[in-house]
Amino acid sequence: MVWAPEKVAGSGTARTEGAPEPGSPAVPPGVRVGSSAALRDTPGLTALEVLRLLESGPRGLTEAQAEARLLRYGENAVPERRRPGRPWRFVRSLRDPFTTVLLCLALVSAAVASWGAACVIAVLVVVSAVLRTSGEYRAERSTAALRELIATTATVQRRAGAGAAGPVARFEKPGRARGTAQGGSAREVPVDQLVPGDVIRLGPGDLVPADLRLLRASGLTVRQAPLTGESAPVAKYPVEAPADGAGRTADRGTGLFERPELCFQGSSVASGSATAVVLATGADTLLAGAYRQPSGTDAGRPAGRRRPPRRSRESAFDRSVNGISWTLIRFMLLTPPLVLMANAALRGRGLETLPFAVAVAVGLTPEMLPVIVTTALARGAALLARGGEVIVKRLPALHDLGAIDVLCTDKTGTLTQDRPVLDCSFGPDGRPAPGPLHWAAVNSLWTLQLAELPTPDALDEAVLEAAEDGFEELLAYEGVAAVPFDPVRRTSCAVVRAEAAAAGPRLGTHTLVVKGAPEDVLERCARTRAGGVDTELDGAAREELARLVAERTADGLRLLAVAVAERPARSGPYTPSDERGLTLVGFVGLRDALAPTAAAACAALARRGVAVKVLTGDHPGTVAHVCRELGLDTGPGAVLTADRIDGLTDAELARLAARTTAFARCTPEHKARIVAALRAGDGTGTRKGRAARKAAFRTDKATARTETGVPAPPRTVGFLGDGVNDLPALHACDVGVAPRDAVDVTREAADVVLASKDLNAIDDAIVAGRRSTANIATYLRITLSSNLGNVIAMLGAGLLLPFLPMLPAQVLVQNLCFDAVQLAFAFDRPGPAALRRPAVLRPADLLRYITGFGLLNAAADLATFGVLVLAVHGSGHPGGQDAFHAGWFTENLLTQALVMYLLRTGRRSAEGRAPGPVRAAVCALAVVGLLLPPSPLGPLLGMAALPPLYYGLLAAVLVLYGAGLAWAKARYDRRTSAEPDPGPVPQP
Numbered sequence: 001m002v003w004a005p006e007k008v009a010g011s012g013t014a015r016t017e018g019a020p021e022p023g024s025p026a027v028p029p030g031v032r033v034g035s036s037a038a039l040r041d042t043p044g045l046t047a048l049e050v051l052r053l054l055e056s057g058p059r060g061l062t063e064a065q066a067e068a069r070l071l072r073y074g075e076n077a078v079p080e081r082r083r084p085g086r087p088w089r090f091v092r093s094l095r096d097p098f099t100t101v102l103l104c105l106a107l108v109s110a111a112v113a114s115w116g117a118a119c120v121i122a123v124l125v126v127v128s129a130v131l132r133t134s135g136e137y138r139a140e141r142s143t144a145a146l147r148e149l150i151a152t153t154a155t156v157q158r159r160a161g162a163g164a165a166g167p168v169a170r171f172e173k174p175g176r177a178r179g180t181a182q183g184g185s186a187r188e189v190p191v192d193q194l195v196p197g198d199v200i201r202l203g204p205g206d207l208v209p210a211d212l213r214l215l216r217a218s219g220l221t222v223r224q225a226p227l228t229g230e231s232a233p234v235a236k237y238p239v240e241a242p243a244d245g246a247g248r249t250a251d252r253g254t255g256l257f258e259r260p261e262l263c264f265q266g267s268s269v270a271s272g273s274a275t276a277v278v279l280a281t282g283a284d285t286l287l288a289g290a291y292r293q294p295s296g297t298d299a300g301r302p303a304g305r306r307r308p309p310r311r312s313r314e315s316a317f318d319r320s321v322n323g324i325s326w327t328l329i330r331f332m333l334l335t336p337p338l339v340l341m342a343n344a345a346l347r348g349r350g351l352e353t354l355p356f357a358v359a360v361a362v363g364l365t366p367e368m369l370p371v372i373v374t375t376a377l378a379r380g381a382a383l384l385a386r387g388g389e390v391i392v393k394r395l396p397a398l399h400d401l402g403a404i405d406v407l408c409t410d411k412t413g414t415l416t417q418d419r420p421v422l423d424c425s426f427g428p429d430g431r432p433a434p435g436p437l438h439w440a441a442v443n444s445l446w447t448l449q450l451a452e453l454p455t456p457d458a459l460d461e462a463v464l465e466a467a468e469d470g471f472e473e474l475l476a477y478e479g480v481a482a483v484p485f486d487p488v489r490r491t492s493c494a495v496v497r498a499e500a501a502a503a504g505p506r507l508g509t510h511t512l513v514v515k516g517a518p519e520d521v522l523e524r525c526a527r528t529r530a531g532g533v534d535t536e537l538d539g540a541a542r543e544e545l546a547r548l549v550a551e552r553t554a555d556g557l558r559l560l561a562v563a564v565a566e567r568p569a570r571s572g573p574y575t576p577s578d579e580r581g582l583t584l585v586g587f588v589g590l591r592d593a594l595a596p597t598a599a600a601a602c603a604a605l606a607r608r609g610v611a612v613k614v615l616t617g618d619h620p621g622t623v624a625h626v627c628r629e630l631g632l633d634t635g636p637g638a639v640l641t642a643d644r645i646d647g648l649t650d651a652e653l654a655r656l657a658a659r660t661t662a663f664a665r666c667t668p669e670h671k672a673r674i675v676a677a678l679r680a681g682d683g684t685g686t687r688k689g690r691a692a693r694k695a696a697f698r699t700d701k702a703t704a705r706t707e708t709g710v711p712a713p714p715r716t717v718g719f720l721g722d723g724v725n726d727l728p729a730l731h732a733c734d735v736g737v738a739p740r741d742a743v744d745v746t747r748e749a750a751d752v753v754l755a756s757k758d759l760n761a762i763d764d765a766i767v768a769g770r771r772s773t774a775n776i777a778t779y780l781r782i783t784l785s786s787n788l789g790n791v792i793a794m795l796g797a798g799l800l801l802p803f804l805p806m807l808p809a810q811v812l813v814q815n816l817c818f819d820a821v822q823l824a825f826a827f828d829r830p831g832p833a834a835l836r837r838p839a840v841l842r843p844a845d846l847l848r849y850i851t852g853f854g855l856l857n858a859a860a861d862l863a864t865f866g867v868l869v870l871a872v873h874g875s876g877h878p879g880g881q882d883a884f885h886a887g888w889f890t891e892n893l894l895t896q897a898l899v900m901y902l903l904r905t906g907r908r909s910a911e912g913r914a915p916g917p918v919r920a921a922v923c924a925l926a927v928v929g930l931l932l933p934p935s936p937l938g939p940l941l942g943m944a945a946l947p948p949l950y951y952g953l954l955a956a957v958l959v960l961y962g963a964g965l966a967w968a969k970a971r972y973d974r975r976t977s978a979e980p981d982p983g984p985v986p987q988p
Contacts, residue, residue, distance in 0.1 A: 102370070390761055445494075618664055654681050672732045790861060825904075
């Protein structure tokens with residue numbers, strides 16, 4: 001890259017930006033100012049060399065330099081996906097196969113002059129598209145509003161520029177005074193205005209706004225969980241020459257995050273303060289690099305203009321809808337030719353039967369499917385958004401939530417809170433003892449009081465909270481001095497003096513209380529104290545203590561060692577060199593506090609058939625303890641480290657993941673591979689595999705297991721994540737979930753956004769998704785079985801009768817009545833049985849259902865045909881064909897109402913009645929069927945009044961039909977409840 005020239009303020013000359021000056025480091029080839037490549041390729045640079053490379057100094061940039069660099073490098077913002085407008089959303093909502101079929105049927109209807117059918121189908125398609133477009137647009141607006149809740153400013157040091165010296169002159173000796181005209185002033189600026197070379201200040205709770213190199217730091221710890229998944233804060237401090245310089249360049253992930261002098265956009269400050277220089281902004285940060293994965297079409301684009309990645313995988317909803325659509329397409333393509341050929345062969349009719357054939361195909365089509373699907377999903381999403389806990393960005397994602405049977409999640413912030421709690425206090429001999437907690441609390445109290453830290457450390461707060469009952473004992477000491485925690489030595493020291501009335505060390509002495517990492521404290525210890533007896537610390541004792549520390553750490557504890565020492569009282573300052581010859585009094589162990597609702601939420605998800613799997617970067621012992629506390633399976637092999645999967649094939653990984661509860665030490669690639677393996681399974685999800693598994697289940701449940709464990713059919717997988725390290729897994733899962741406070745790029749990539757990291761909110765969303773899917777499935781089953789029965793009966797009657805059994809206008813009116821009342825299914829409330837298992841629309845199950853119940857419906861229609869022959873033609877009724885049409889019209893509406901009442905999967909069995917919407921729809925349909933033929937509209941539609949004998953015979957047919965439906969429904973429910981879950985729908 002050619003570096004752009006920049007006129008350095010105050011120098012009076014123009015030169016190439018970044019050109020080396022005498023004594024400055026040579027610029028590595030391929031490295032440009034403001035690029036994160038400077039972090040990867042030149043890790044051995046000192047802070048002074050980095051500032052020279054960035055044409056900056058300890059007092060920051062001038063305003064003129066900042067403005068020039070902002071124009072050159074652009075705003076400090078991650079590239080966002082361009083939001084499609086409403087017209088494009090509308091067009092995109094028409095791209096599913098079933099909507100295409102409906103549009104084709106509308107064109108065919110218009111071609112044969114069946115304008116009524118064409119208009120009805122077109123209106124239904126447009127209404128469905130408008131509903132889906134509006135729902136997704138509202139969800140996008142709600143998600144965009146969440147960005148306003150995130151901090152957008154940073155504290156930056158900038159100079160006015162008058163009399164500013166060149167980059168070399170800026171590096172002055174410590175203590176040399178500068179005038180206010182040339183001194184840098186700290187002020188708040190928008191984060192998107194940061195540029196490479198800016199010097200910024202960080203404090204507790206601040207979000208790291210860009211990729212930074214530390215210049216100064218005091219007790220700085222940073223949470224990198226959004227980037228690495230590691231829950232514990234990481235100590236950061238400036239170093240002049242990284243010891244492992246070149247060795248880190250090969251590792252672009254873990255190695256960079258382990259370097260203590262670097263902080264990255266997306267992390268946050270847990271404690272301490274720092275001054276740092278901005279190394280990379282906007283599209284050049286590692287955060288943006290993880291989000292922006294170049295594709296073939298983006299390979300030639302500049303880094304800042306590449307489009308964010310889009311998921312190309314097919315979700316559970318896509319597979320279900322495509323499978324059902326192609327099943328219906330086959331039926332609809334087959335029906336019109338059969339009608340034409342049958343009428344031509346048996347009745348000698350030609351193209352005059354084409355409108356009837358099209359009407360039959362339209363009658364088989366569930367025209368309301370797009371409207372029902374969109375209305376059911378939009379209603380569920382609106383109810384969730386109204387509660388303020390869940391925003392569904394993509395309506396089909398609500399179905400996917402109802403279909404998931406595996407939920408993968410990280411640990412920190414979801415299952416646990418971002419704060420530690422005390423677990424135990426024990427002495428050097430491993431036995432419980434109150435002494436270590438007491439002295440640790442003394443250290444925490446006076447360190448916080450005397451060190452003037454900007455914010456209390458989370459570990460100190462946890463220790464003081466645990467020692468709250470003995471707080472009066474802590475006040476018996478008077479604080480003298482404190483040496484705060486240092487990330488390098490990893491200890492903190494408080495110097496106290498006991499009051500005269502307190503039982504403790506004798507007067508005239510000071511007590512040093514040291515607390516910190518076990519390894520560092522043990523290095524400073526010469527003795528141990530157990531049971532009030534001091535013992536010299538020899539080599540064997542050190543090995544025993546190291547073993548004790550390793551055992552407790554493996555169990556997931558975060559240990560702090562506590563040691564004391566008595567020194568003669570003095571007035572001079574205390575330094576880290578005084579931390580020597582200490583006496584170890586014991587250890588305190590802390591754990592991450594469980595989220596208050598996590599255990600109950602995991603139990604609720606288990607009752608709904610959703611397996612929770614934890615994918616985290618934490619220690620295996622920590623993960624195992626959390627799983628035990630939550631009631632998750634922690635048996636042999638239930639918690640593994642992710643490196644176990646590196647040598648496994650995808651099928652082997654699928655079987656391993658099926659019986660594993662948690663994977664620890666996961667990298668982003670591990671998470672994505674585990675999620676993908678769960679979705680794909682090990683081959684038992686194929687048609688042959690499912691058949692073999694069902695056969696084994698029916699004969700002997702024990703044979704349903706393989707030698708390697710539980711077989712792994714494909715699963716519908718949800719993933720809950722909030723960090724950049726979760727992006728690959730979010731792209732690999734069926735439905736991605738992110739909390740509101742997740743990293744921007746993660747929240748943008750998710751399908752569902754939660755107001756908080758609460759698994760109960762996911763449980764509510766799963767219930768809403770299953771309700772919507774159950775309503776859609778009920779509509780499909782009832783409508784298709786009834787339509788199939790009507791089509792079979794109409795084909796049979798058309799071949800046996802010398803006239804058409806129903807006129808095209810009558811078929812259209814009948815379909816309009818069906819469609820109007822079936823909208824009630826979108827507002828139904830399914831019974832508890834529909835919420836116990838993952839809800840997936842399976843074409844094979846649907847085909848079996850509609851075939852069985854469709855034949856039963858056809859039998860009722862053919863019986864009605866016999867009744868009509870007996871009541872109308874046999875009795876010499878003058879109505880003739882019009883009466884026949886009216887009789888069949890009435891019977892079709894009444895049988896449809898009976899099917900809606902008896903076959904819906906709702907609360908009828910639990911409450912003894914159908915709920916309001918369906919009951920009202922059933923009553924309205926029955927009234928129309930009985931009153932329309934004898935009304936003044938009847939003759940206009942080619943129908944006449946029916947004799948009373950017909951109604952008596954029809955009642956008998958309906959009673960027999962209802963009994964048959966009830967028997968078949970009970971048999972179907974018993975069979976489906978005994979079968980194992982066959983897994984997600986295969987691709988058609």
